[in-house]
Amino acid sequence: MSNTDRPTDEGVPDEQSRDDGEFEPIQVFPEAEEMDLRPGADDCYKCSTCDTNCPVAEVDDEFPGPKFQGPEQWRLKRQDDHDIDESVMKCSNCMRCDSACPSEVPLSQMHNTARGEYVEENMTKLSREYLRNRMLANYRRLAPLGAAFPRTANFVMGLSITKWLGEKTMGITSERELPAFATETFREWWRKRGGPAVHDENNRIAYFHGCYANYNTPEVAKALVRVYEQFGYEVLVPEQHCSGTPMFANGMLEDARRSAETNVRELAAAIDDGADVVASCSSCSMSIRQEYPELFDFEGTDEVATNTWDAVEYLRVHEDLEAALADASVDDGRFEEFAYHAPCHARNQGLDGQTIELLELIDGVEAHDVGDSCSGISGTYGWKEENYETSMKIGKEMFEHMADADATAGLTECPTCSMQMEHGTGYEITHTLEILEAALVGTNPTAEST
Amino acid sequence: MAEMAIEDDVLVIGGGLAGATAALAAANAGTKRVRLVTYKQSTLRHASGLIDVLGYTPAGKGPLTDPFDALEELPHGHPYERVGIDAVRDALSFFDGIVGDAYAGGHTDRNALVPTHGGTVKPTARYPAATAPGLASDDRDALLVGVETLPDFDAPLAAAHLEAAGIPFDCRGVTLRFPGITRDDAKVTRYAHLLDRNESVSTPSGEAGAREALSTAVRDHFEGEPRVGFPAILGDERADDVRGDLADTLGADVFEVPMGPPSLPGIRLEELLYDALEAAGVRVTSGVPVVGYETGDRAGAGRRTERIDHVVVDRHGAEIPHRADQYVLATGGLVGKGIESDREGVAEPIFGCRVPHAEDRYDWFVDDVFGEQPYARFGLEPDRELRPLDADGEPEFANLRAAGAVLGGYDYAAEKSGAGVSIATGYVAGTRSAEVSE
Structure with missing residues (x-):
């Protein structure tokens, strides 16, 4: 249900009892709003549990915390002369406050709308910050350029002069290595391969690969395809745009709306063809499942949200994945011991324990949970020069726990968490689907591997 | 399916x-x-x-x-x-x-009496080790340290309440600015993080570690009490180290006074x-x-x-x-x-x-x-x-x-x-x- 049609007060009696004249609801705020966030503001009882879960407020003295950004700012805004406070741009959109709130206040939805309003009303469209954020948020529009000439792009991006220029001209930190482009994107591979190897119209999934698995880590996307085909699924790869996650985080709601419109249309069509949607990136699935219905109401938004799954979760619920993994073993030095970090956006979907539970079934693989701290990078957040230090302070706990774990490789399901893990520890970072591939399909799958 | x-x-x-x-x-x-x-x-x-x-x-x-x-x-x-x-x-x-x-308190069936941030005394069966040196049944004098930006704990008022309740010791409360905290609504987790990580903070006499800076700020008010109570914000992951360092530099036992929500002891x-x-x-x-x-x-x-x-x-x-x-x-x-x-x-x-x-x-x-x-x-x-x-x-x-x-x-x-x-x-x-x- 989109918030545009959510009743403002769940305690209001139904029509019949209202007719009895027992209770007449009063409209406290006169203006009719496009998105009514009043229930969220009313439900907040100021316990501040969200504030104690905010990784930014713990280290950044300029950030007033989610309770202010959400319900309190919403109330302040009832006065016409209040602008959204610029500190909203310090929120990293990790969404931990959502699962913290004991009162179901839709904090990240309030932050997303406040940030969108701030960028729309208060940020100069010619400012370096706006241009930089727009560029970071629209990675999908730039990535094809890099992917077209991957070797040149990787070479140029690795040059210290490029990084220096990036920081001086754009405000992108020079501390980080930009992610390398794959020499062949997942979609190129898919086309060359001739699409699905399994055809079964009664057993279909539509794969939302997102940008990163397409341009940067096609091995993750290929692993997904091979694992699903092993279970007899026909894999569809519909047209798709960015999930919108980096756009929400940068307050670029119009960009997000355009991407979401395409995604909802294409994914709804795949659902009509009998597919369920699966995603390999935890932020992509989060965005489609939660943020789309909170922020948009295209036809099919709710249907797409309800039928979208995390790729591993889907197999666990629809196949006897546990039995398959219990029979499997992996004998590969690359997949022996991992320090596992559950991304915030996976935690919010109730997936925090899933990876450890499943991997402990596989003979030859050990994964150690490094705890519930945030990695600190939160998508584009940690790429900004002004956030780099905060991002690394937040990540410190995770780095320490990774160093303490009995492993020298990392494991996670979020592309930017994996960048942060690699940046902070120097470990190579794997995606869970790659281990499932090694366990269920084998590490040298047929001649099609490139 | x-x-x-x-x-x-x-x-x-x-x-x-x-x-x-x-x-x-x-x-x-x-x-x-x-x-x-x-x-x-x-x-x-x-x-x-x-x-x-x-x-x-x-x-x-x-x-x-x-x-x-x-x-x-x-x-x-x-x-x-x-x-x-x-x-x-x-x-x-x-x-x-x-x-x-x-936790402490398991040695007896009897309730312990713990001073709260409101200056009341609460009967309880088990209490965090961080709170143990603060019990009201202990007759050693105590200094309570409040923080300007944590108005839930008004230390002088709490001390006066405790004395009025008939505690068997002298209790004094002071209020100070917490070194390194720059905003009035800093979260309890921010205080704890500063001390956990012993972040470098600005003090009137230059940069110092957060733990040392806090000790120094307390020492200005300290009159040799054998124990000093703080609001319960003394670290999270490394709370024992934080308390230990403060106790060493002050030369007194250090304890936490339990606070309302959101609560670090919780x-x-x-x-x-x-x-x-x-x-x-x-x-x-x-x-x-x-x-x-x-x-x-x-x-x-x-x-x-x-x-x-x-x-x-x-x-x-x-x-x-x-x-x-x-x-x-x-x-x-x-x-x-x-x-x-x-x-x-x-x-x-x-x-x-x-x-x-x-x-x-x-x-x-x-x-x-x-x-x-x-x-x-x-x-x-x-x-x-x-x-x-x-x-x-x-x-x-x-x-x-x-x-x-x-x-x-x-x-x-x-x-x-x-x-x-x-x-x-x-x-x-x-x-x-x-x-x-x-």
């Missing part, structure tokens, strides 16, 4: 003190697969971190010196009466084993419990609610009490079945939302278990705010193994037990019995579930 349930032996719904204790007790009793499903964060973050058993009788007599004397006389239907005194004792030793040195207790859950092999699924259940016909022909076959967890629209042999409901009371009320009635939202309450909602409360409030006792009515009962006095389900504030028949705020009831009923519900799940 048919969905396969995620299978466990015991499934606990609710991740607060009662739920965590139930899951740990079930695992301790040998259950192979225990899962804890928790939706939002528990009310532990609202909690003082003190473990009360019983501070006052339901009739208001107290503070009680020995809660166990009073447990004998609790009315029929009180959760302690349901589980029995031996179970309360067993549950407390189980808790002591989980928290180890992080957060630390939560961390202790979740570490224990991980060590015990309990699987934790968090951030998603249980939204429904299905009964099965596995109860056997002729039995009138239904069994829960599986519950349904809503993961952002995807409905995931979770099946277990035994279930524990530990979703909290009116604050934790395990019990909900609207204008029409009071209900337990997941299983629809009966919550006894007056039909007329004007009978749910009395005008005297601190009077005997009927709503404070709202909750499920269980049998002696904590299965919620229906209106005929029969278990609602053969394999569902309830623990903690979702139970009725007691007013934890007035009695000071919240944590004790959660631990005792969680322990019994978890242990009993393990015994019958084979």
Whole structure:
């Protein structure tokens, strides 16, 4: 249900009892709003549990915390002369406050709308910050350029002069290595391969690969395809745009709306063809499942949200994945011991324990949970020069726990968490689907591997 | 397409003190697969971190010196009466084993008297080691240090209150600015982080580590008291080191005064419990609610009490079945939302278990705010193994037990019995579930 049609007060009696004249609801705020966030503001009882879960407020003295950004700012805004406070741009959109709130206040939805309003009303469209954020948020529009000439792009991006220029001209930190482009994107591979190897119209999934698995880590996307085909699924790869996650985080709601419109249309069509949607990136699935219905109401938004799954979760619920993994073993030095970090956006979907539970079934693989701290990078957040230090302070706990774990490789399901893990520890970072591939399909799958 | 349930032996719904204790007790009793499903964060973050058993009788007599004397006389239907005194004792030793040195008070049955941030003295059975040097029964003088930006703890006022209450020592309160805190609404986690990481902060005499800077600020007011109390913000992950460093540089014992929400002692207790859950092999699924259940016909022909076959967890629209042999409901009371009320009635939202309450909602409360409030006792009515009962006095389900504030028949705020009831009923519900799940 989109918030545009959510009743403002769940305690209001139904029509019949209202007719009895027992209770007449009063409209406290006169203006009719496009998105009514009043229930969220009313439900907040100021316990501040969200504030104690905010990784930014713990280290950044300029950030007033989610309770202010959400319900309190919403109330302040009832006065016409209040602008959204610029500190909203310090929120990293990790969404931990959502699962913290004991009162179901839709904090990240309030932050997303406040940030969108701030960028729309208060940020100069010619400012370096706006241009930089727009560029970071629209990675999908730039990535094809890099992917077209991957070797040149990787070479140029690795040059210290490029990084220096990036920081001086754009405000992108020079501390980080930009992610390398794959020499062949997942979609190129898919086309060359001739699409699905399994055809079964009664057993279909539509794969939302997102940008990163397409341009940067096609091995993750290929692993997904091979694992699903092993279970007899026909894999569809519909047209798709960015999930919108980096756009929400940068307050670029119009960009997000355009991407979401395409995604909802294409994914709804795949659902009509009998597919369920699966995603390999935890932020992509989060965005489609939660943020789309909170922020948009295209036809099919709710249907797409309800039928979208995390790729591993889907197999666990629809196949006897546990039995398959219990029979499997992996004998590969690359997949022996991992320090596992559950991304915030996976935690919010109730997936925090899933990876450890499943991997402990596989003979030859050990994964150690490094705890519930945030990695600190939160998508584009940690790429900004002004956030780099905060991002690394937040990540410190995770780095320490990774160093303490009995492993020298990392494991996670979020592309930017994996960048942060690699940046902070120097470990190579794997995606869970790659281990499932090694366990269920084998590490040298047929001649099609490139 | 048919969905396969995620299978466990015991499934606990609710991740607060009662739920965590139930899951740990079930695992301790040998259950192979225990899962804890928790939706939002528990009310532990609202909690003082003190473990009360019983501070006052339901009739208001107290503070009680020995809660166990009073447990004998609790009315029929009180959760302690349901589980029995031996179970309360067993549950407390189980808790002591989980928290180890992080808590004190297990050496005696008698209540300790802990000064609170309001300057009252609270009777409690167990208290964090960080609070131990601050007990009101200790006759050493104390300095209380308040912080300008933490107005919940007005140290001079609290000290005056304590002296007026007749404590056996001199108590003085001072207020200072906390070095390194730049905003008035900094979160308690910010204070703790500064001290945990000993971040470099600006002081009038230059840059210094946060711990040293705080000691220096206190020393300006210090008159050689043998113990110094701070609001409970002295670190999180490295709280022992923080306290130790402050004690060394001040040359005095350092203790924490428990605060209102959000509370670091509550957060630390939560961390202790979740570490224990991980060590015990309990699987934790968090951030998603249980939204429904299905009964099965596995109860056997002729039995009138239904069994829960599986519950349904809503993961952002995807409905995931979770099946277990035994279930524990530990979703909290009116604050934790395990019990909900609207204008029409009071209900337990997941299983629809009966919550006894007056039909007329004007009978749910009395005008005297601190009077005997009927709503404070709202909750499920269980049998002696904590299965919620229906209106005929029969278990609602053969394999569902309830623990903690979702139970009725007691007013934890007035009695000071919240944590004790959660631990005792969680322990019994978890242990009993393990015994019958084979």
